[in-house]
Amino acid sequence: xxxxxxxxxxxxxxxxxxxxxxxxxxxxxxxxxxxxxxxxxxxxxxxxxxxxxxxxxxxxxxxxxxxxxxxxxxxxxxxxxxxxxxxxxxxxxxxxxxxxxxxxxxxxxxxxxxxxxxxxxxxxxxxxxxxxxxxxxxxxxxxxxxxxxxxxxxxxxxxxxxxxxxxxxxxxxxxxxxxxxxxxxxxxxxxxxxxxxxxxxxxxxxxxxxxxxxxxxxxxxxxxxxxxxxxxxxxxxxxxxxxxxxxxxxxxxxxxxxxxxxxxxxxxxxxxxxxxxxxxxxxxxxxxxxxxxxxxxxxxxxxxxxxxxxxxxxxxxxxxxxxxxxxxxxxxxxxxxxxxxxxxxxxxxxxxxxxxxxxxxxxxxxxxxxxxxxxxxxxxxxxxxxxxxxxxxxxxxxxxxxxxxxxxxx
Numbered sequence: 001x002x003x004x005x006x007x008x009x010x011x012x013x014x015x016x017x018x019x020x021x022x023x024x025x026x027x028x029x030x031x032x033x034x035x036x037x038x039x040x041x042x043x044x045x046x047x048x049x050x051x052x053x054x055x056x057x058x059x060x061x062x063x064x065x066x067x068x069x070x071x072x073x074x075x076x077x078x079x080x081x082x083x084x085x086x087x088x089x090x091x092x093x094x095x096x097x098x099x100x101x102x103x104x105x106x107x108x109x110x111x112x113x114x115x116x117x118x119x120x121x122x123x124x125x126x127x128x129x130x131x132x133x134x135x136x137x138x139x140x141x142x143x144x145x146x147x148x149x150x151x152x153x154x155x156x157x158x159x160x161x162x163x164x165x166x167x168x169x170x171x172x173x174x175x176x177x178x179x180x181x182x183x184x185x186x187x188x189x190x191x192x193x194x195x196x197x198x199x200x201x202x203x204x205x206x207x208x209x210x211x212x213x214x215x216x217x218x219x220x221x222x223x224x225x226x227x228x229x230x231x232x233x234x235x236x237x238x239x240x241x242x243x244x245x246x247x248x249x250x251x252x253x254x255x256x257x258x259x260x261x262x263x264x265x266x267x268x269x270x271x272x273x274x275x276x277x278x279x280x281x282x283x284x285x286x287x288x289x290x291x292x293x294x295x296x297x298x299x300x301x302x303x304x305x306x307x308x309x310x311x312x313x314x315x316x317x318x319x320x321x322x323x324x325x326x327x328x329x330x331x332x333x334x335x336x337x338x339x340x341x342x343x344x345x346x347x348x349x350x351x352x353x354x355x356x357x358x359x360x361x362x363x364x365x366x367x368x369x370x371x372x373x374x375x376x377x378x379x380x381x382x383x384x385x386x387x388x389x390x391x392x393x394x395x396x397x398x399x400x401x402x403x404x405x406x407x408x409x410x
Contacts, residue, residue, distance in 0.1 A: 336391035
């Protein structure tokens with residue numbers, strides 16, 4: 001089975017190299033790993049003790065970030081090495097100031113894994129949520145370096161729980177973890193069915209992250225003045241299908257204000273959204289004290305302020321539910337906003353939980369959205385219950401980071 005694993009990864013790596021001249025992400029994956037051993041040797045400070053945190057991409061980084069920042073406070077003598085597999089994480093966070101070293105994880109071959117751990121020599125390693133690289137975990141095991149899974153979540157459909165030869169072989173990857181900190185009891189129970197007992201339900205570190213974001217959110221005076229005390233719907237991380245659902249409501253409604261934040265804030269997306277709206281929107285970059293109250297629709301064409309925008313909202317619509325899955329709903333939930341999103345949300349535990357609690361509402365059409373929204377906002381008691389359920393859910397799930405650190409560094 002190990003041979004099949006190596007063959008599969010060989011062809012995957014070959015595909016990346018072949019497509020690199022034509023595909024930006026592939027190109028970054030190749031160039032970012034060029035001469036990685038020399039770079040790692042150059043940047044690793046001699047005589048220092050490193051904690052290694054590995055994240056697949058940007059989403060996993062947001063789960064690993066509370067751990068890194070808590071380590072900085074509680075263990076100031078330790079250095080932090082942060083690695084990514086994907087360019088979408090590395091390129092955005094390569095200058096992250098809380099890490100002493102940021103790099104790509106080399107492709108998972110036996111030679112690369114052995115060289116990486118030999119050079120970095122971490123005292124402990126944390127893998128966030130999804131990363132299960134056989135050779136890398138084997139190298140850590142061979143060198144007696146403890147490695148922990150953080151914010152792990154497991155489903156019956158994953159290969160570890162299959163009785164096929166591949167599934168049975170792949171289980172040994174999980175056995176290489178010193179301990180697995182998982183998000184929920186279902187994950188713990190699944191692991192125990194295959195003989196993995198070194199696991200603990202600690203929760204999801206993302207809750208600690210969004211709480212920190214909320215505490216540190218910046219006032220946005222222009223957004224505050226734009227809302228003008230009226231009901232404000234904040235649509236975050238939207239894609240075209242989300243916008244097609246929302247625009248008829250935007251055009252038909254009276255008494256509401258709207259802020260729309262595309263998932264990818266590019267000129268093409270901003271122009272597309274502007275053309276979809278009959279009501280001329282105000283771009284945030286063009287907002288002033290003088291013109292901000294004269295519009296009902298604002299489009300955010302700046303990066304990095306969505307989490308601060310949510311604090312001014314009455315309702316949040318979260319995009320992505322008509323694609324592979326919804327985007328981050330916790331940033332809005334921490335401010336106590338009732339949530340709406342498209343139908344593809346079942347893979348996200350927090351979304352399922354909030355739907356069951358009556359704080360979130362999946363919709364498939366403009367009509368279903370308007371019906372559910374009207375049913376909620378027309379009954380003050382229902383609105384209050386949804387807001388309370390949303391914020392309480394986040395508060396009740398805080399503390400995963402401290403649980404993990406207390407277990408690893410007693």
